[in-house]
Amino acid sequence: MKLDPEAIAAALMHDLVEDTDVTLDDIRDEFGSSIATIVDGVSKLKNLPLKVDNSKRGKAADKELEYFRKMLLAMGDDVRVVIVKLADRLHNMRTLAYMPAENNAKRLRKRLIFLRRWQTGLVSGKSSGNWKT
Secondary structure (H helix, E strand, O other): OOOOHHHHHHHHHOOHHHHOOOOHHHHHHHHOHHHHHHHHHHHHHHHOOOOOOOOOOOOHHHHHHHHHHHHHHHHOOOHHHHHHHHHHHHHHHHOHHHOOHHHHHHHHHHHHHHHHHHHHHHHHOOOOOOOOO
8 A cells, every 4th residue: 555655654643642742733833734634633533432322232343333433434534544543453453462461352352353344344335234243
């Protein structure tokens, strides 16, 4: 995948605003508004509320599907936001070996369910929202 330099820069800086004292204005001043917009989009994606009723279902897979809905909403602004977020998720999966072992199985299971359902929906063209396994 060939990404433009702005997307690559934003991918490298996507956690700065949340994890350091760097502000979005700092990024905008130093690197431009396009990179700042992508970084902001990735941050907003994390902050969008999940609309999963925990009293009824609240399954991890339902939360993953709701997360996917959030990513689709973010794509309306700039598809690079979603690409950066998916790359971040991939990186997180690749670094599971360095996380506490008790959390790995749960995280991996959630991601695999999400990816299987996402792939099934993309390949078959399902859009009904009924992605049960």
